[in-house]
Amino acid sequence: MRIVHYYPRALVGDGGMTGAVRRLSGALSEAGAEAVIAYDDGPQPPSDGRVRWVPVRHVGPARERLPLPSHLEPALRGADLVVLNSAWAAHNVVAGRVARRLEVPYVVAPRGAYEVQIFNRRRPLKRAWWAALEGPLVRQARAMHLFFDAERHIPERLGFTGGVIVAPNGVEAPHDIEWDGGSGGYVLWMGRFDVEHKGIDLLVRAVDSLPPAARPQVRLHGPDSRNGGRPETRELVRELGLERWVSVRDAVYGREKWETLARAVGFAYPSRWEGFGNSVAEAASIGVPTIVTPYYLGRFLAERDAAILVEPSITGVAAGLQAVVEPSARETGRNARKVVEEHITWERVGAAWLTQARDLV
Structure with missing residues (x-):
């Protein structure tokens, strides 16, 4: 089965979607599919032999480059299924039109972007875009990719009547790294600095709400948002006078990222909403006690005693910061590692994704 993932930033992106597209394609290949990634022509792609990379010429400004249909057609022709990653993107609208012209079925993979909170951001523009472009793209899709069964209300709310593929992102930690018990002495957050979305303000204000003697050291790592x-x-840290306790730092990648996770006392990810939460899965995979709010992955872990679930509020997150340093949190971390091994490895995800994809064609 030939599955083409279309994502222009599959080589140059620094976010979770770039990594997920690459990892899922590799997992599909390992499960027996012919995996292809169609991307915006640029740097030399990896050459591990599992995934075929097909460059497609794009034009336009860096923020929204569009594929030339005549260049995209050869990449999609003959595919059994095309996956359009992300949402609210003009390049997906073009790719969907090309796929329909070639009579190739496609899956939309919004990765959390059809949540109500996303619709409500710049709502008038979103409504117009949905009516003219996104809605027709979705309605003509063969299926929608969801991370969890709990998301099935999303296609229902949108009036989508096609199929669904339900499979989370996977995670693959280095074999020689595990939580060391918190030798660094800090609570860690990692992600993109979108203050409202990721609940960063809740985390900072939760630290401020605690008595100085009870405040943990908190490190915030990640790339900036748009x-x-x-x-x-x-500026919020400065206004609250929290420089002694909260540090805002650059993103860390590769081995340094995993070592930073392993030394954390705990991990905090208090998003107001979330598509998946790759950093949460990574922390869980090596047994770091983790504070979550009621997004899908957070609930999935908490239902299995594998995370500390709190409300997305200052008082809720403050309670989590106190709980995550308690000795009992260690058992939560151990449970988290087991849950990841049983449900969220890329090997399991690739096999589940491919089984469901075969039922669609």
Whole structure:
């Protein structure tokens, strides 16, 4: 079965979607599919032999480059299924039209972008875009990819009557890294600095709400968002006088990222909403006690005693910061590692994804 993932930033992106597209394609290949990634022509792709990379010429400004249909057609022709990653993107609208012209079925993979909270951001523009472009793209899809069964209300709310593929993102930690019990002495957050979305303000204000003697050291690592969330966070820390306790830092990658996770006392990810939460899965995979709010992965872990679930509020997150440093949190971390091994490895995800995809064609 030939599955083509279309994502222009599959080589150059620094976010979770880039990694997920690459990892899922590799997992599909290992499960027996012919995996292809169609991407915006640029750097030399990896050459591990599992995934075929097909460059497609795109034009336009860096923020929204569009594929040339005549260049995209050869990449999609002959596919059994095309996956359009992300949402609210003009390049997906073009790709959907090309796929329909070639009579190739496609799956939309919004990765959390059809949540009500996303619709409500710049709502008038979203409504117009949905009516003219996104809605027709979705309605003509063969299926929608969801991370969890609990998301099935999303296609129902949108009036989508096609199939669904339900499979989370996977995670693959280095074999020689595990939680060391918190030798670094800090509570860690990692992600993109979108203050409202990721609940970063809740985390910072939760630290402020605690008595000085009870405040943990908190480290915030990640790339900035388009709306300048990192300087906004620094300013909030300064306004509250929390420089002794909260540090805003650059993103860390590769081995350094995993070692930073392993030394954390606990991990906090208090998003107001979330598509998946790759950083949460990574922390869980090596047994770091983790604070979550009621997004899908957070509930999935908490239902299995594998995370500390709190409300997305200052008082809720403050309670989590106190709980995550208690000795009992160690058992939560151990449970989290087991849950990841049983449900969220890329090997399991690839096999489940491919089984469901075969039922669609």
